[in-house]
Amino acid sequence: MSMPFDDVVIAAPVSVPYQRFSDKRANYWLGRALSMLRETSGMGPKDIDGLSVSSFTLGPDSAASLTQHFGLSPRWISQEVTGGASGITALRKAARAVQMGDANIVACIAGDTNPKGGFTDLLDSFSTDMSAASLPYGAGGPNASFALITKAYMAKYGAIRADFGLLAVSQRENALAYPNAIMKKPLALEQYLNSKTIASPLHLFDCVMPCAGAEGYLVMQEKTAREYGLPFVKIRATTERHNAYASDNVQLRTGLAVDADALWAQAGLPPTDMNLVQTYDDYPVISFMQLEDLGFCDKGKAKEFVNRHDFTTSGDFPHNTSGGQLSGGQAGAAGGFLGIVEAVRQLTGTALGMQVENAKFGLVSGFGIINYDKGLSCAACVLESGQ
Amino acid sequence: MIRLQVCNACKSTHYPERDICPSCWRDTLDWQQVSPLGRLTTSTVLHTSVKPEWADKLPLQLGLVKLDAGPNILTFLSASLNTGTLVTLTFNDGVFTAKETL
Numbered sequence: 168m169s170m171p172f173d174d175v176v177i178a179a180p181v182s183v184p185y186q187r188f189s190d191k192r193a194n195y196w197l198g199r200a201l202s203m204l205r206e207t208s209g210m211g212p213k214d215i216d217g218l219s220v221s222s223f224t225l226g227p228d229s230a231a232s233l234t235q236h237f238g239l240s241p242r243w244i245s246q247e248v249t250g251g252a253s254g255i256t257a258l259r260k261a262a263r264a265v266q267m268g269d270a271n272i273v274a275c276i277a278g279d280t281n282p283k284g285g286f287t288d289l290l291d292s293f294s295t296d297m298s299a300a301s302l303p304y305g306a307g308g309p310n311a312s313f314a315l316i317t318k319a320y321m322a323k324y325g326a327i328r329a330d331f332g333l334l335a336v337s338q339r340e341n342a343l344a345y346p347n348a349i350m351k352k353p354l355a356l357e358q359y360l361n362s363k364t365i366a367s368p369l370h371l372f373d374c375v376m377p378c379a380g381a382e383g384y385l386v387m388q389e390k391t392a393r394e395y396g397l398p399f400v401k402i403r404a405t406t407e408r409h410n411a412y413a414s415d416n417v418q419l420r421t422g423l424a425v426d427a428d429a430l431w432a433q434a435g436l437p438p439t440d441m442n443l444v445q446t447y448d449d450y451p452v453i454s455f456m457q458l459e460d461l462g463f464c465d466k467g468k469a470k471e472f473v474n475r476h477d478f479t480t481s482g483d484f485p486h487n488t489s490g491g492q493l494s495g496g497q498a499g500a501a502g503g504f505l506g507i508v509e510a511v512r513q514l515t516g517t518a519l520g521m522q523v524e525n526a527k528f529g530l531v532s533g534f535g536i537i538n539y540d541k542g543l544s545c546a547a548c549v550l551e552s553g554q
Numbered sequence: 555m556i557r558l559q560v561c562n563a564c565k566s567t568h569y570p571e572r573d574i575c576p577s578c579w580r581d582t583l584d585w586q587q588v589s590p591l592g593r594l595t596t597s598t599v600l601h602t603s604v605k606p607e608w609a610d611k612l613p614l615q616l617g618l619v620k621l622d623a624g625p626n627i628l629t630f631l632s633a634s635l636n637t638g639t640l641v642t643l644t645f646n647d648g649v650f651t652a653k654e655t656l
Contacts, residue, residue, distance in 0.1 A: 286604060287604045304628055304630060304649060305614040307602070307603060308604050310602065314600070315597065364601045366601060367598050369598075416595045416618070417595050539570065
């Protein structure tokens with residue numbers, strides 16, 4: 168089993184409000200995350216000695232070149248490449264660096280820009296396999312890959328579109344209270360069901376809207392957070408896995424299923440102790456799989472689970488309490504940070520939208536890097552309020 | 555027959571193109587003729603594309619095929635086919651198309 172994280176904590180969750188399109192560089196959005204981290208924590212370029220960056224649209228830049236760009240002189244840097252899992256894989260590395268004394272305060276930031284046509288460019292440079300084995304087939308991108316997965320999932324487990332719709336509709340309700348959400352109008356199940364087809368069985372409200380934005384948080388020792396008067400959360404357990412179940416014909420399970428037992432064992436808690444859950448929701452089906460693979464319900468039973476529980480922030484299973492990406496928008500790699508940043512806000516009593524009452528424990532999971540047939544990276548963490 | 559990479563050492567077949575054999579890590583991949591037969595495991599009708607050049611070709615029938623030779627291939631479908639249909643792949647102009655095996 169992985170070693171515990173001792174007194175390493177997460178603080179200063181920040182979200183740079185998203186925009187549908189932006190002509191600014193990714194550097195701007197990442198820089199805005201740093202300025203918000205400074206406003207929130209009081210820690211500036213002289214205090215930050217570790218930098219973790221996650222971005223798809225950095226172009227020629229890297230975590231290393233950004234140190235000069237942002238006036239930092241860190242003694243530890245890292246660049247995350249796991250997309251939708253990057254909020255948690257960044258945390259895992261940063262927390263170990265702080266725990267071992269290789270850094271005192273690590274700024275973990277993720278962000279992307281989105282000029283008009285930017286999403287097409289992003290897919291063109293995404294991966295060798297996407298270019299070779301997915302884009303030549305009509306350039307559906309992730310919509311096509313997830314349509315294939317969703318159809319197979321529905322056939323195997325009997326889920327219907329209205330089951331996925333319940334998740335989308337409850338997240339829209341959460342988003343209406345979250346000031347940064349791109350989607351501002353209520354969504355009824357009828358609208359979800361009647362929206363236009365993107366790639367059968369996926370319709371419009373199954374898909375995220377690409378946008379520009381950034382997210383960030385700080386990792387430090389608990390005593391540092393206390394010195395600066397920052398609310399914080401503790402790290403009970405983490406896990407990540409890449410290219411699991413490689414021989415599955417269609418992806419109906421994620422690598423989280425490999426490591427879920429170890430995750431809960433390290434946390435010393437069962438799934439039923441979680442007061443809030445944030446899954447990576449670029450399509451509803453993948454949230455269903457995360458809930459199943461992490462043990463919130465049996466495999467194939469997310470359909471019943473979502474019908475039996477209220478997924479809104481004030482419900483009995485608060486899920487994607489910011490509205491998630493489905494209602495908040497997908498700011499590239501920042502989508503992989505949205506869940507952890509929102510969880511830290513909820514667990515420190517600083518929600519921007521509706522606050523989950525008495526939130527003590529939270530689960531965050533991530534999923535990313537759709538190559539051509541499968542998503543390759545997944546990660547999860549169990550967090551505990553420091554209050 | 556279709557051409558895919560086969561490892562001369564461990565005989566495993568791979569798609570998309572690899573640089574070393576992902577099964578045994580030897581530098582012994584070779585392009586060879588393999589069986590074009592497989593089974594459709596899932597499908598979709600694509601109504602939107604991120605690239606404008608596809609706009610007038612939509613909607614497109616796509617599917618995922620598990621080849622008897624091993625790999626999964628995302629492919630065009632010659633028609634709307636049910637999951638489980640036995641299919642034969644052809645390769646033209648850089649893309650695969652699957653049609654029902656007769």
